[in-house]
Structures are given as C-alpha cells and as structure tokens.
Amino acid sequence: MKINSPRFVDKTPMSGIIKVFPFVVGILFLLNYTATTPHGDSHTETDPTRPASTLYTKQPRSRDGIGKIYMGREISQVMGHLGADWLERPQREREEMPTHLIELINFKEGDVVADIGIGTGYIARRISPKIGDTGLIYGVEIQQEMLDILDVKMKEVGIKNIKGILGTIEDPKLPPNSVDVAIMVDVYHEFSHPYEMMQNICRGMKPGGRVVFVEYRAEDPSVLIKPLHKMSELQVIKEATPHPLAWVETFDELPQQHVIIFEKIAGD
C-alpha cells in the first residue's frame, strides 16, 4: 500500500490522527482480505502464479463440510483413518462393484498409475494385477496412518508394485510427466485445495494420460450418501476443465457412482 500521499505532511494538531487513520484502515482491510483467502494465509495475494483469492469463499460450515466453497460447492471434511474399516467392508463389492470399475478403466500392463487418496489400498489392490510387474502405482495420501495400513496390507498379500507417497493438501508430489492414469475414488470432493491439487496432478500426467473421477452421483436421490460426499457429473466437469483436461467419457453403470474420465491435453 502506498502511503506517501501529500495528505500525510499536515502539521496541525489533528495530523497525528489523520496520519494513523489510513494505517488503521489499511491494516483492517488486510486482515479482512487474508481472513477470506482460500488458504487462510496471505501468500496467495503476493504470488502472481496462483489464482485470485476469489477462487474460494467461506461460509459457516455445514455438518460434513469445512465451510469453504469452490465453484458453488462446499468442500467436505476428510474421512479420517479411523474409518479405514469402512473402506474394507466386505459388502463393498456388492454395493459399488469396484471389480467392474477397474474393468471399465481398462488399465494396461506396464501402466504408471496414481491412486490419489489411496486409503487402505482397496482399489489399488484390484488395479495391481492389471498393470503387472512392469507397472507401478503411486499411492498418494495425506494421512500417514493410511499409508501405514496400506503397507501392512500390501505385505500381507505380497503386492510389490505400489509405492506410497505422503502428499500435502495441495500437492500429490508425483514425478512430472510420469503418469498414464490418475484415479480418485471417493476422494476429489474432500480436497481442501481442489484447484491446486488438480494443477499438480496435471503436472504429473503424461500427455494423453487419463484422469478418472469416481464420485457418488449427486443427481440420484436413491444414492444414500451425505450430500457433500456426492458430486454431479456437471460439477466435476466444471471443476476439471479449467485445467489442461478434456472430457472423454462418463460411465453411469455402477450402482452408485459416476466414472468420469478426462484426458491430459498434450502441450499443456
């Protein structure tokens, strides 16, 4: 903020108040500005490579949300590692048909896959045999406890082609241009920084690589999942396409979830 205005050279008795007034107003303005930034910190405003602070807004948080709005959607809370057993529930195959999900995506021998929000590895365990010994799955998590469970489970069944990565809430820390398929099963709606996560996921993708969103269908009232844990196809497309991603296809044949597939646009 520029403060060398001619107004500040006044020597009258009121000049002290007049001098500090703009500082007070300026500080109040800055406090308000940073309190409403997406990140709760001020670096967003000083880094021109980052999106404008209006990308995210705040509201009182609802029951399952974090009170942060992105493109008209309140972001949900992250599922904690204490819910790990739910991911491994025996009825999951009947309820969600993950085996069929894996068939739909058509993984290939030797593929490099990023399972973002890998949890206990329930989905990755089903991808692992499809990509074989020449393939690799980066299992990205923000909860070390999940990675510890993943480790134990992979050892139990002798799977060696999954490599855990402890990411951050903004960055999955994938090697650049390395991934053929990135998959997010019941994860994207939990990203506290969806814009930054998608930017960094895209950096990790090979040109032509596929990014797969698997989300409970918000359009379908018979899907009995809490609203913030569901997403419509349109909303996913709206949030994916500011990034170098082109929509390819959507499968709606699973019992509860959309499978929405994008391709990384070459050259971006």
Ligand SMILES: C[S@@+](CC[C@H](N)C(=O)[O-])C[C@H]1O[C@@H](n2cnc3c(N)ncnc32)[C@H](O)[C@@H]1O
């Ligand atoms: C509901 S669980 C789904 C786990 C797994 N995909 C499955 O379907 O079994 C969501 C997981 O996403 C993880 N997660 C949330 N935000 C993340 C982020 N920014 N980066 C990586 N993982 C994240 C959470 O820690 C949690 O383990």
